[in-house]
Amino acid sequence: NAGVTQTPKFQVLKTGQSMTLQCAQDMNHNSMYWYRQDPGMGLRLIYYSASEGTTDKGEVPNGYNVSRLNKREFSLRLESAAPSQTSVYFCASSDYSTGSGYNSPLHFGNGTRLTVT
Amino acid sequence: AQKITQTQPGMFVQEKEAVTLDCTYDTSDQSYGLFWYKQPSSGEMIFLIYQGSYDEQNATEGRYSLNFQKARKSANLVISASQLGDSAMYFCAILSYNTDKLIFGTGTRLQVFP
Numbered sequence: 001n002a003g004v005t006q007t008p009k010f011q012v013l014k015t016g017q018s019m020t021l022q023c024a025q026d027m028n029h030n031s032m033y034w035y036r037q038d039p040g041m042g043l044r045l046i047y048y049s050a051s052e053g054t055t056d057k058g059e060v061p062n063g064y065n066v067s068r069l070n071k072r073e074f075s076l077r078l079e080s081a082a083p084s085q086t087s088v089y090f091c092a093s094s095d096y097s098t099g100s101g102y103n104s105p106l107h108f109g110n111g112t113r114l115t116v117t
Numbered sequence: 118a119q120k121i122t123q124t125q126p127g128m129f130v131q132e133k134e135a136v137t138l139d140c141t142y143d144t145s146d147q148s149y150g151l152f153w154y155k156q157p158s159s160g161e162m163i164f165l166i167y168q169g170s171y172d173e174q175n176a177t178e179g180r181y182s183l184n185f186q187k188a189r190k191s192a193n194l195v196i197s198a199s200q201l202g203d204s205a206m207y208f209c210a211i212l213s214y215n216t217d218k219l220i221f222g223t224g225t226r227l228q229v230f231p
Contacts, residue, residue, distance in 0.1 A: 031217045042123075042208055042223040043162075050217040059220060090162075096217050102150045105164030106219065 002026050006091050006109035013081040013116045021076040021112050023091030031094045032074035033106070034058075034066060036087040043090060049074055081116045088113050119144045119211050121222035128227050130199045137184070138194040138225045140209035146170075148214040151192040153183065156206040156224075165207075168192060170214075199229045 004025045013019055025032065030051045035043040035058075045058030047066040055066050063085060065077045074093075078085060091109040096102060120143040130136040142151065153165040168176045168183045176183045184193040196203055206226050212219040 033219065035221070043221040045218070045220050048218060056216070056218065058218070088160075094217075094219075096150075096212060096214075096219075102169060102212070102214075103167040105152075105154075106162070108162045111160065 004091055004093055004107050004109040006112050008112060011114050017081050018079050021089055023109060024073045025093040029093040029095050031096050033092040034076045035090045038087050083116045086116045119220050121209055121211050121220055123209055123222035123225050125225045128225055130229055132229055132231050133198055135197045136199055138207050140192045142190050142211050146213045146215050150212040152210040153194045154208045201229050204229045
């Protein structure tokens with residue numbers, strides 16, 4: 001059971017380059033999330049998707065776009081990378097939108113460590 | 118709108134002692150959930166405990182308990198009988214039942230010493 005799979009694990013970009021971070025879950029969850037975590041800091045919500053076909057901004061959406069391709073996949077795109085986007089990016093999924101299972105964890109991917117030079 | 122505040126950047130506790138990690142929140146939702154996660158130096162997020170806004174009793178999970186004071190909008194984590202392995206970052210989080218938006222606080226670094 002793979003859970004939440006993120007690719008790539010590591011990436012180095014130059015300022016202005018673009019890239020897409022991929023995330024897929026195999027737990028049939030409705031809700032998916034993208035967070036970034038800067039060194040020594042908490043997780044900040046970038047975008048989330050409560051169901052297939054919907055996406056909403058989180059706390060720090062500027063400079064990012066997302067696509068909920070289907071129920072399994074939720075991708076994050078950086079159109080023009082900046083050094084301020086150097087961070088570890090976590091994708092997560094949950095079953096919360098069904099109205100049950102609140103007493104259960106977010107399922108996190110292993111993270112993508114992104115460096116923008 | 119949701120907001121989570123953790124005012125303690127770092128805490129120290131001696132092994133076998135209890136420690137309280139503070140968390141206050143603000144939300145316009147009537148229905149919400151509160152969570153605590155632990156992040157050791159290895160980086161994974163470990164779910165510790167959950168409290169629903171309508172739950173009248175404080176949640177407990179082993180050595181972890183959540184001191185929920187709804188009127189004060191606080192959801193402090195109490196760890197009893199601290200162990201060296203409890204040294205980690207601890208994050209409080211709030212989930213809106215209405216929108217599924219889930220945000221985290223800035224965290225508290227707990228260090229347990231012998």
